Amino acid sequence: xxxxxxxxxxxxxxxxxxxxxxxxxxxxxxxxxxxxxxxxxxxxxxxxxxxxxxxxxxxxxxxxxxxxxxxxxxxxxxxxxxxxxxxxxxxxxxxxxxxxxxxxxxxxxxxxxxxxxxxxxxxxxxxxxxxxxxxxxxxxxxxxxxxxxxxxxxxxxxxxxxxxxxxxxxxxxxxxxxxxxxxxxxxxxxxxxxxxxxxxxxxxxxxxxxxxxxxxxxxxxxxxxxxxxxxxxxxx
Amino acid sequence: xxxxxxxxxxxxxxxxxxxxxxxxxxxxxxxxxxxxxxxxxxxxxxxxxxxxxxxxxxxxxxxxxxxxxxxxxxxxxxxxxxxxxxxxxxxxxxxxxxxxxxxxxxxxxxxxxxxxxxxxxxxxxxxxxxxxxxxxxxxxxxxxxxxxxxxxxxxxxxxxxxxxxxxxxxxxxxxxxxxxxxxxxxxxxxxxxxxxxxxxxxxxxxxxxxxxxxxxxxxxxxxxx
Numbered sequence: 086x087x088x089x090x091x092x093x094x095x096x097x098x099x100x101x102x103x104x105x106x107x108x109x110x111x112x113x114x115x116x117x118x119x120x121x122x123x124x125x126x127x128x129x130x131x132x133x134x135x136x137x138x139x140x141x142x143x144x145x146x147x148x149x150x151x152x153x154x155x156x157x158x159x160x161x162x163x164x165x166x167x168x169x170x171x172x173x174x175x176x177x178x179x180x181x182x183x184x185x186x187x188x189x190x191x192x193x194x195x196x197x198x199x200x201x202x203x204x205x206x207x208x209x210x211x212x213x214x215x216x217x218x219x220x221x222x223x224x225x226x227x228x229x230x231x232x233x234x235x236x237x238x239x240x241x242x243x244x245x246x247x248x249x250x251x252x253x254x255x256x257x258x259x260x261x262x263x264x265x266x267x268x269x270x271x272x273x274x275x276x277x278x279x280x281x282x283x284x285x286x287x288x289x290x291x292x293x294x295x296x297x298x299x300x301x302x303x304x305x306x307x308x309x310x311x312x313x314x315x316x317x318x319x320x321x
Numbered sequence: 322x323x324x325x326x327x328x329x330x331x332x333x334x335x336x337x338x339x340x341x342x343x344x345x346x347x348x349x350x351x352x353x354x355x356x357x358x359x360x361x362x363x364x365x366x367x368x369x370x371x372x373x374x375x376x377x378x379x380x381x382x383x384x385x386x387x388x389x390x391x392x393x394x395x396x397x398x399x400x401x402x403x404x405x406x407x408x409x410x411x412x413x414x415x416x417x418x419x420x421x422x423x424x425x426x427x428x429x430x431x432x433x434x435x436x437x438x439x440x441x442x443x444x445x446x447x448x449x450x451x452x453x454x455x456x457x458x459x460x461x462x463x464x465x466x467x468x469x470x471x472x473x474x475x476x477x478x479x480x481x482x483x484x485x486x487x488x489x490x491x492x493x494x495x496x497x498x499x500x501x502x503x504x505x506x507x508x509x510x511x512x513x514x515x516x517x518x519x520x521x522x523x524x525x526x527x528x529x530x531x532x533x534x535x536x537x538x539x540x541x542x543x544x545x546x
Contacts (some may be wrong), residue, residue, distance in 0.1 A: 162409055168402060172397075
């Protein structure tokens with residue numbers, strides 16, 4: 086499976102949020118999407134899943150246009166504390182989304198996924214009563230069950246505790262090893278770099294860096310150095 | 322088949338959420354009955370004059386009550402950005418339109434079932450035997466209102482002052498449906514028979530069929546724009 090993004094641009098009235106973004110990703114790619122606030126990371130993720138339409142450019146999966154109605158491969162977007170119904174229980178949320186995606190709604194499978202994210206005992210609780218970290222775990226269970234081919238994540242580290250991060254990273258590695266593509270937007274550079282095999286850096290809507298990880302990585306150090314707080318140094 | 326499956330799934334989800342939140346239905350009930358009491362204390366008219374005005378007064382109450390429901394219709398999908406989650410899925414957009422329309426229809430019908438008999442009691446009206454026929458006509462009018470309302474609610478979803486904008490956009494478009502429903506009800510109340518409302522009834526049915534069909538066909542564009 087290949088994901089081809091060709092000269093993708095998005096403008097909000099007179100402001101370019103993303104400009105001429107091109108990238109080619111293949112099965113097994115685990116990508117860190119980095120950049121300062123307002124660089125266009127979330128816009129790019131929303132464009133890739135088809136939530137917003139590009140101003141110009143194209144997104145293709147294995148040569149087929151994403152314009153085709155909800156064509157395979159299926160993309161998933163993990164927003165840490167979002168995309169769940171507060172007044173449905175954890176199990177009801179999962180079973181609703183399973184049915185929506187046309188999967189068999191198997192309660193045993195749901196419980197298994199909840200056990201994987203250490204939330205089995207909270208299955209009957211309303212999502213609205215859970216902390217943002219736990220909601221992120223529910224989202225993780227959701228995408229574990231749905232198994233998307235391309236999984237995009239927006240700042241997943243912010244709300245997770247240590248064990249949650251371990252669960253997340255294990256899941257993302259598993260997704261990539263099983264032929265999926267994972268793109269993760271994050272400000273937690275050291276964690277993201279440890280996990281990912283490629284880094285993309287966006288600056289003011291433009292792609293300024295796109296390389297496969299290597300050690301040492303002086304080009305990354307140079308490219309990323311300018312985003313660090315004053316006085317801090319970075320070394321990959 | 323997929324359309325019906327998704328519609329029933331979304332409808333069940335909305336029903337379950339309303340059962341737990343109870344905000345839309347309760348607000349609509351209170352507002353509907355409150356309006357009746359306001360009418361009751363404002364108009365000091367004999368029953369025969371009230372009977373002439375009954376369809377218009379009832380539909381005034383239904384319009385405001387229904388608009389209240391419409392402003393809440395997509396609220397649940399705005400919280401936690403669940404609309405994004407729905408749009409990410411392979412869900413048929415027509416199913417979302419049908420589910421939201423049916424859900425609002427269900428709420429409005431429940432309110433109407435209470436408000437109409439209450440109106441008859443408050444204004445001491447005769448002709449209780451006409452209520453089933455009047456309910457039927459009201460249901461057809463409500464279908465038109467809910468279908469068009471769902472469409473407009475989706476169009477104004479991302480607008481800043483959507484609560485203010487919605488009635489401004491919706492009411493002018495609703496004029497044919499309201500007019501046909503009120504004329505139907507007037508004919509039934511004066512002639513005492515559903516047959517008397519023939520041409521207006523056909524017009525109302527025509528509106529409903531057109532709005533539902535167009536809604537299913539174009540909701541995809543509306544919700545994703």
